[in-house]
Amino acid sequence: MEFEAGLVVSFVLMIAAFVVDWPRALAGLAFGAISRYLPYGTIVVPTGVIVLAAAGEFIYPEIGRTAHPSLSSFAIGLFSVAATASNIYITIRNFKDRL
Numbered sequence: 001m002e003f004e005a006g007l008v009v010s011f012v013l014m015i016a017a018f019v020v021d022w023p024r025a026l027a028g029l030a031f032g033a034i035s036r037y038l039p040y041g042t043i044v045v046p047t048g049v050i051v052l053a054a055a056g057e058f059i060y061p062e063i064g065r066t067a068h069p070s071l072s073s074f075a076i077g078l079f080s081v082a083a084t085a086s087n088i089y090i091t092i093r094n095f096k097d098r099l
Helices: 001-020 021-037 042-061 071-098
Strands: none
Touching: 001 021, 001 071, 021 042, 021 071, 042 071
């Protein structure tokens, strides 16, 4: 039952991340899936989350999504990337352990 409850919480957080900021959430989803195959995932995932959120902060003004980088937008991006990347990484790991 713990696995199923974790899946529900993970799914709800991912939906919230996509509603808040879908481009960075999509990048976090891809990064979380790729991170499963990288060594030292517990270090790579948090570092990558920060890098992706910061990169989005500087890419968004270039494509016209925001006027300028801001700390509040970075925090929203940090939530979006972290909610998807860490949840998919942990869910895949738990699913492999369960099999």
